[in-house]
Amino acid sequence: MPLALLALAVSAFGIGTTEFVMMGLLPNVADDLHTSVPTAGYLVSAYAIGVVIGAPLLTALGSRIPRKRMLVLLMGLFTVGNLASALAPGFGTLLGARVLAGLPHGAFFGVGAVVAARLVREDRRARAVATMFLGLTVANIVGVPAATLLGQHLGWRATFLVVAAIGLVAMAALGRLVPYVPVDEGQGVGRELRALGDRQVLLGLLTAVFGFAGVFAVYSYLASMTTEVMGFGESAVTLVLALFGIGMTLGALVAGPLTDRALRPTLYGSLAALALVLVGFRFAVHQQAPALVGVVVLGAVGFMTTTPLQMLVMNKARHAPTLASASNHSAFNLANAGGAWLGGAAIAAGWGWTSPALVGAALAVVGLAVAVTAGLLDRGRDRDGSGTGSGTDGTPSRVVASGSRPEPLAEAAAGPARATATAEAVRSAGTD
Known part of the structure; x- marks a missing residue:
């Protein structure tokens, strides 16, 4: 690297x-x-x-x-x-x-x-x-x-x-x-805005809002769950937060290679796993050892969603990906605020300290539903030839004549040799 x-x-x-x-x-x-x-x-x-x-x-x-x-x-x-x-x-x-x-x-x-x-x-x-x-x-x-x-x-x-x-x-x-x-030549605000308006980009951002809100519905109240439900003292809060971070790191390490191989299946799998883990966490949190394991697993499956979501919006806005890529982090922070608010509302309603886990599971299911809908629409667009679609890896492809292999858009536009030369130039370029 x-x-x-x-x-x-x-x-x-x-x-x-x-x-x-x-x-x-x-x-x-x-x-x-x-x-x-x-x-x-x-x-x-x-x-x-x-x-x-x-x-x-x-x-x-x-x-x-x-x-x-x-x-x-x-x-x-x-x-x-x-x-x-x-x-x-x-x-x-x-x-x-x-x-x-x-x-x-x-x-x-x-x-x-x-x-x-x-x-x-x-x-x-x-x-x-x-x-x-x-x-x-x-x-x-x-x-x-x-x-x-x-x-x-x-x-x-x-x-x-x-x-x-x-x-x-x-x-x-x-x-x-x-x-x-x-x-890039021709890059500007107008081009970035047009790329951001792509239906697949917008659905990817919506997936991030709902899916990642499921993580923050619980994470926002993890310190309180540590002392009020798990039975640890305040000094253990930093340990629990560190365990969540370890889980996030494991999730990031796993998500990269999986996303390179199959983007959409990785996204579907991570969102489905997140919903299941959140439901299980609701019950595991009452016993200290299972609760600590659950924190690590929750961090892992929660963060596994970020890389495929990031790559999805970048691929679908391939010729002007910067604004779409940045907007994905706006979506993550809307998820942060929305998940924390909904989790807090459940606690305030008297449903208990563990209720945010069930709220988070419901949000993850909604995110999964949006992601699957986007995938089905993308396949339909591929079949009718009405635009750029993607395979299971989510990489945009140009629809070519029957019997030909689809080429990635970046190489179709510039030619394989030119695309390779560009990548090598970026890797070997000097400082700005």
Whole structure:
């Protein structure tokens, strides 16, 4: 794998740490800023709002900026947002700083996924994207627990100062290791918007909203389940969160190769497994050993959905994938907010601390239904020759004369030799 993927993974580590650490620091922040924990919870939503707004907006504004430069600029904004969080004098200022820190999140992962896919051969694209996402999963194993402990002992402001320092390291790594990746000829906001409007792209985004909401319906209340249902003390919360991160990492490692081989079956299987695991988790959580195993398995099947969803929207918006790729992270954060809200509503209704697991299972089933519907529509479009469809791997193909093998669009447009030369040029190019 190219070293540039390491720079992307380091950046993802920083982003993942700042996204999830606030959940563990809410009591500390609430106490220091003289507010309640539920009110401090708006800081989690503020970050998600920043992601939802920033992903399409910053991607559109940067549509003509070379990809490497765009990544460095986005990580710079991320660093400023975390520094502002550390220095915020009051709750309102911190709320705004969290929105600012969230703005580059979706755009970074959107641009980063496109760059990662261009650094490797066609048959290893999903593995490259999954490698970048490993930084996000490792953040949940190491970054979030360590940052939570740091915040508990040295104050929550110290946590965001450290995350800002990680941002500076990531900027240096991006500048040093990522090759120059030019903007495609004819690329622009109009072309990106047209690609985003493709029916298959929109259905992929809708799948992400419902499917991943099933994960966050439970994850948002995992700390409370640890103390209220599993019977552990507060000190065990960081361990449980780390186990969830280990599961996420395992899911990312498995999802890359599976997605490269068969995209849609991997997506269907991961969503179906997520629904089943969530139902099982509802019962396993009452006993400590099965509960801990369930946390790892839940993290694994939950994160297995991210790589096929990312590759699906990129494939279906193949000639202008950046905005669609970034919008996928807006969808993930809508899932974050929606899943947390629905899980909380179930608890508030008196259904118990384990009720979010059943809510999550229902959401995963809805996501699976949307994904299967999209697959059937795509096959129908292939059969009637009315557009670009896909095989089981989800890679767009051009419909050719009977008896001929469909060619991937990228190579059909430029010719096999030219496509190979382009890939080699990107891999071997120097710095921007």
